[in-house]
Amino acid sequence: MFKLEARNVNLYYGEKHALKNISIGIDPNTVTAFIGPSGCGKSTFLRCFNRMNDLIDNVKITGDILIDGKNVYKSKIDVDEHRKKIGMVFQKPNPFPKSIYENVIYGLRINGINNKQVLDETVERSLKQAALWEEVKDDLKKSALSLSGGQQQRLCIARAMAVEPSVILMDEPASALDPISTSKIEDLIYELKSKYTIVIVTHNMQQAARISDKTAFFYLGELIEYNQTATMFTNPDKEQTQNYITGRFG
Amino acid sequence: MTHLEEELHKLRGEMIEMANLVTSQIEKSLTALVGEDVDLAREVIFNEKRVNAFELSVDKDCENILALLNPFASDMRFVFATLKINTNFERIGDNAEGIAKYLLQSGKRFDEELLADCRFHEMADTVKDMLRAVTKAYEDNDAKLARTVFKQDMILDEINKASTDNIVLYINKRPENIYQALYLLTVIRKLERVGDHITNIAEEIIFHLEAKVLKHIKKIAKEDE
Amino acid sequence: MSNSQLNRLKDLAFKIFAIFCTSVGLIVLVVLLYVVISQGLSRIDWDFITNLPSRSAERSGIYTALFGMIWVLVLTILISFPVGVCAGIYLQEYGKKGFLTNFIEINISNLAGVPSIIYGILGLELFGRLLHLGNSILAGSLTLSLLILPLIIVSTREAVKAVPKSLREASYGLGATKWQTIWNVVLPSSFGGIMTGLILAISRAIGETAPLIVVGALVYVPFVPSSPMDEFTVLPSQIFNWVTRPQAGFVTNAAAAIIILLTFTFMMNGIAVIIRNRFNKKTKF
Numbered sequence: 001m002f003k004l005e006a007r008n009v010n011l012y013y014g015e016k017h018a019l020k021n022i023s024i025g026i027d028p029n030t031v032t033a034f035i036g037p038s039g040c041g042k043s044t045f046l047r048c049f050n051r052m053n054d055l056i057d058n059v060k061i062t063g064d065i066l067i068d069g070k071n072v073y074k075s076k077i078d079v080d081e082h083r084k085k086i087g088m089v090f091q092k093p094n095p096f097p098k099s100i101y102e103n104v105i106y107g108l109r110i111n112g113i114n115n116k117q118v119l120d121e122t123v124e125r126s127l128k129q130a131a132l133w134e135e136v137k138d139d140l141k142k143s144a145l146s147l148s149g150g151q152q153q154r155l156c157i158a159r160a161m162a163v164e165p166s167v168i169l170m171d172e173p174a175s176a177l178d179p180i181s182t183s184k185i186e187d188l189i190y191e192l193k194s195k196y197t198i199v200i201v202t203h204n205m206q207q208a209a210r211i212s213d214k215t216a217f218f219y220l221g222e223l224i225e226y227n228q229t230a231t232m233f234t235n236p237d238k239e240q241t242q243n244y245i246t247g248r249f250g
Numbered sequence: 251m252t253h254l255e256e257e258l259h260k261l262r263g264e265m266i267e268m269a270n271l272v273t274s275q276i277e278k279s280l281t282a283l284v285g286e287d288v289d290l291a292r293e294v295i296f297n298e299k300r301v302n303a304f305e306l307s308v309d310k311d312c313e314n315i316l317a318l319l320n321p322f323a324s325d326m327r328f329v330f331a332t333l334k335i336n337t338n339f340e341r342i343g344d345n346a347e348g349i350a351k352y353l354l355q356s357g358k359r360f361d362e363e364l365l366a367d368c369r370f371h372e373m374a375d376t377v378k379d380m381l382r383a384v385t386k387a388y389e390d391n392d393a394k395l396a397r398t399v400f401k402q403d404m405i406l407d408e409i410n411k412a413s414t415d416n417i418v419l420y421i422n423k424r425p426e427n428i429y430q431a432l433y434l435l436t437v438i439r440k441l442e443r444v445g446d447h448i449t450n451i452a453e454e455i456i457f458h459l460e461a462k463v464l465k466h467i468k469k470i471a472k473e474d475e
Numbered sequence: 476m477s478n479s480q481l482n483r484l485k486d487l488a489f490k491i492f493a494i495f496c497t498s499v500g501l502i503v504l505v506v507l508l509y510v511v512i513s514q515g516l517s518r519i520d521w522d523f524i525t526n527l528p529s530r531s532a533e534r535s536g537i538y539t540a541l542f543g544m545i546w547v548l549v550l551t552i553l554i555s556f557p558v559g560v561c562a563g564i565y566l567q568e569y570g571k572k573g574f575l576t577n578f579i580e581i582n583i584s585n586l587a588g589v590p591s592i593i594y595g596i597l598g599l600e601l602f603g604r605l606l607h608l609g610n611s612i613l614a615g616s617l618t619l620s621l622l623i624l625p626l627i628i629v630s631t632r633e634a635v636k637a638v639p640k641s642l643r644e645a646s647y648g649l650g651a652t653k654w655q656t657i658w659n660v661v662l663p664s665s666f667g668g669i670m671t672g673l674i675l676a677i678s679r680a681i682g683e684t685a686p687l688i689v690v691g692a693l694v695y696v697p698f699v700p701s702s703p704m705d706e707f708t709v710l711p712s713q714i715f716n717w718v719t720r721p722q723a724g725f726v727t728n729a730a731a732a733i734i735i736l737l738t739f740t741f742m743m744n745g746i747a748v749i750i751r752n753r754f755n756k757k758t759k760f
Binding site: 186187190206209210211229230233234 | 252253254313314317318319320
């Protein structure tokens, strides 16, 4: 069964038809990359899976989005509960203006978990998974805003993983970072694959080629091609895909 | 290990496996030839399929690494070198099959005198040494070891050059074995070509390790490099 | 004259004009301080602060006025702060963009500009008479709360608006409800701005004499209030009262009381600046 699935999804921002009939199935424990030129709808589509588009006024969605077989929009699910099972990392690192410790356990606190031992263990585990533990373990009470950009983004990843979601959605997580931080994050994603299902939106094709198993190419709101990454970058099916990948447009 | 490191490691392992297979193909084909072991020869011919499969797989893996993982500097040279070494090993494999086929064609044991006259055993042993050396050099990233095959290849050239005369002399001695002699001449040519492939492999190994291009330089000069 | 020379001249002219304007304000402040301090500083002593007002200038003190002001202030804060902050949060976070919200927004901004005497009249009728609170501290505080409520609402809204959307998204992404997001992320981040707004509103409230006079802050109150229902007076009223008396001694008293009032105001503003700086350092976005 697919971990994430979309069937005939259409999305409208008011009058604008932003996503046109998208259908896709994502397997568990894989890294899938969404690529495409700016404004093609890849971030919008990503945000459908954890219903972050609900926060925007004037958005209408038709079609089905399923996670583990359950319909996310139609069935009576609690949006907040649903979001807890899906972690999200954003383009610009957005740690809360609190300490590193408080940032990581935010998700636990809002679930009412206050046992110090559990919290301490979670902080250590999450920061280790995000490859940040060694750098911050000596002073977890330091403000998160005093970290560098790359460290802040890894902190956001740790924060997302602290609640142990099974899916992690990443919206251009490295685009605001320098190349070394970017490559650290890419290595991290590659390692996380064994435990999580990851979908990453990126405008950097080489990044998609480096870390993903399958790639989906979006253009003007449509899903043009969805294929194994190796095939996508050596011999894509559609000419449009080939033109985008070779830099002929976009 | 990063994704790139993992893939390079896998590629290296695959190449070493193929090298070992091809080395054993040559060893078996030569043993079969000298000992008139038809079963062994058939085995070599059968295994040629595996060699070809390896070639396709290594090609595909190199292609993927180059397309997806952006290797630079020595990593990039490694992939390019492996790509070419792949082709050379596959040709060596073809030659091993060819030698095995000749045994099946000739049908009987090669005359010991013929083999001695042409210094065949020396040639066979040299080729086996060179193969082992170059495989180990690839495995251990040993440029010095790779260089040793250039001198050894000169022995092969020597034997090959002399082989025409030696075969003619032998045919005059033993005209009843003329077919065998002609077959052996072809086998010697094949072994000489195997030697060339091995030196190509050595050049690629040195290119990977030192970024030095040794192609098309005279052999004496190579030894001094 | 070339173009660049002309521009430099205009530059210089504006600079001189700006300095002049600034000096005007500064000079006025300096003159005020000089007059007040020279007249009143000598009068300030412990007796002055602890004496009750009396007919004799030498024996008058600001005790009741000071305490009355503190009572009124505390009560006003207790009433206006929660109401103002919650209203501000509601309008910014929960209000749907529509005709009704826009209507409320415009009206609140207008309320901030209404002359304070009108609040006094409203307070007198509504609190003093209709609710039978008379001339009590409670009536005065409620009136002042009405006065500064728009200020608190507006500054709360601005502070909450300044919290970046990305922080809210991060919170929602982790599965927090709207209220959890507001309580855990938005409020702590905007707290500095809210506090600044509150203190500035209070500073304004201290100085508003007119509405309190209408509501009934008496000018001769020889006792310290002990409950919200008591009658009261405040420092500005006391100053006003003394200034209208003919005896010279009362002018000195007024000057002294002004110094105390100014000190109070400067202190409040100082606290506002300190709080704002502390919170701004912590929440650098």
